[in-house]
Amino acid sequence: MLLAVDVGNTNVVFALFSGRDIKARWRIATDPRRTGDEYATWLTQLLELEGFERSDVTGIIVSTVVPRALHNLEVLAEKYFKVTPAIAGQGAAQWGIAVDVDEPRTLGADRAVNAIAAHARYPGDLIVVDFGTATTLDAIDFNGAYKGGIIAPGINLSLDALVGNTAKLPRIAIESPRSGSVIGRNTEDQMLIGVFWGYVAMIEGLVAKMKAEIGRPAKVVATGGLAVLFQRHTSVFDHVDTDLTLDGLALLAERANLS
Template sequence: MLLAADVGNTNVVFALFDGREIRARWRIATDPRRTGDEYAVWLLQLLEIEGFKREDITQLIVGSVVPRAIHNLTVLAEKYFGMTPLIAGEGAADWGISVDVDQPRSLGTDRALNTIAAHAKYEGDLIVVDFGTATTFDAVDFTGAYKGGIICPGLNLSLDALVGNTAKLPRIAIEAPRSHSVIGTNTEDQMLIGVFWGYVAMMEGLIARMRAEIGRPAKVVATGGLAILFDEHTDIFDHVDTDLTLDGLAILAERATK
């Protein structure tokens, strides 16, 4: 079985694959200082709780947007699973896609993985929206080439900036407003309208502009933690695929084996 580690700026998600099927997944806060031993204490117990043994792991792949975290995950793989992990974007796990931008090496690991998985799972031109610490919009053409995109502050970052730089605005939960009105009658409602419906308007506007620039019909694939929440309040998404980045890791690992 394949153990995939998706290292984001906020969380590390481990997923256990049997072929392309995810059998289990676990999440831990990203901390580049966390040692391989600390990962092992946590992860080996979770494997046992789910009914798996460390011997069930035959391959391990790491995709990381936090370069400092790769070393300790490599220690985890070598010391506790007896293997050298694949590193997404390197060696046998090279992207294998065209990256048609000014600085191809600057493409984030998560965005490359999303490109690979989206092209494998959905046909035609695509716009991939990933709700992470930052929200990214990526254009993937019908050949699977990465054509560029947009980086925006994530919803949590936007809210943190709003609350952290004002004296009286309170911390609010990120949720859908109770009504569709965009005229709030109290401070909390006005903040939520600004954050939530403002974000929806931004998404719809940017996607419309991207579609116009692409010049061909383009499906929109949404992934990341807030994709499901926003999908309930806009019809802009054609597909919501919360496992897109993990699936990209599984596809890379499969290619490396072949």
Template sequence: MLLAVDVGNTNVVFALFGMDGQDKPVIRARWRIATDPRRTGDEYAVWLVQLLSIEGFVREDVTQVIISTVVPRALHNLQVLSSKYFGVEALVAGQGIAEWGMPIDVDEPGSLGADRAVNAIAAHAKYPGDLIVVDFGTATTFDVVDFSGAYKGGIIAPGINLSLDALVNNTAKLPRIAIEEPRSNSVIGRNTQDQMLIGVFWGYVAMMEGLIARLRAEIGRPAKVIATGGLAILFDQHVRIFDAVDTDLTLEGLALLAGRKNAS
């Protein structure tokens, strides 16, 4: 089985893939832990082996590991986890036999984040035509993938939680609130908390609508919008921005990269 590891700025997601009846990778289990570059391979193992056991798996079930990371300092300890506790050399997304395998048509191809590249690969494999991939993470990213699968560039915006943290941390009297669905569609708040939620939620919607409209106009061809990340579902419940919500896009992209090695 494949263990896919997606290291983000906030969380590390582990997903265990098996095969379905048509030899397609499917997620059998997943776990999440806060990102900490200081966490050792041994610490990961204590946590992860117990979770495998709870789900009915053992270490020996893991025969392949692939890692995608936007936190370079976290990579070494995860490679130690793979070699010491699973007995396999981890593939690193974007390196060696796990290279992207797609044109990266930007000024600085080496600066493209691993998560964005993996999203682009998975989105092109699953959805035809020109694409705009929106990923709700610590930052919110908009990535353009053309009909041939080439990565053409995109946009990086502050994540919604970063925006909220900046608002709360830099004001004396505003309370900390959770991102949640608005109580109504009204944009006239009657109290401080509602006004903050309106500003963050509907302000973010307006930002997304405006940027997506500009991207589509610049692409010049019909483009589907694919959303991923935890907050995609929340926004999709209230606005008609996305053509598809695919919360497992990054993990599925890692499985595709790992599958290339198996096919070679």
């Protein structure tokens, strides 16, 4: 079985694949100081709770946007699973797509993997919207080439900045507004309206501008933890695919002939 590891700025997601099917997944806060031994203790217990053993894992692939976290994950793979991990974008796990931007090497692994998975799943020109620590919008053409995109602060980053730099605003949770009104009658509602509907307006506006620049019909694929939340309040998404990054890693592993 394949263990896919997606290291983001906020969380590390581990997913256990049988073929292209996810059998289990686990999430832990990203901490570059976490050792391979600590990962192993945590992960071994979770595998056992799902009825698996470490020996069931015969291949590991890692995608990371946090370079400092990579070494300890390599230790985890080699010491506890007895395999050398494939690193997304390197060696046998090269992207295999054209990266048509000014500095191809600066493309984040998560965005490249999303592009690979989206092109494999959906035909034609695509815009991938990923709601992560940052909110990214990426253009992939009908040949699967990555053409560029947009990076905006993630919704939680924006909320943290708002709360952290004002004296009297309370911390609130990101959730669907309780009504369709955009005129809040208390502080919490006004904050939620500003953050939530502000993000909806931003995504709709940026997608419209990207479509106009692409000049051909383009489907919009949303991913990331908050994609489902926003889906209920906008018609801009053609598909919501919360496993897009993990599926891209499984596809890369398949191409690299990992077990």
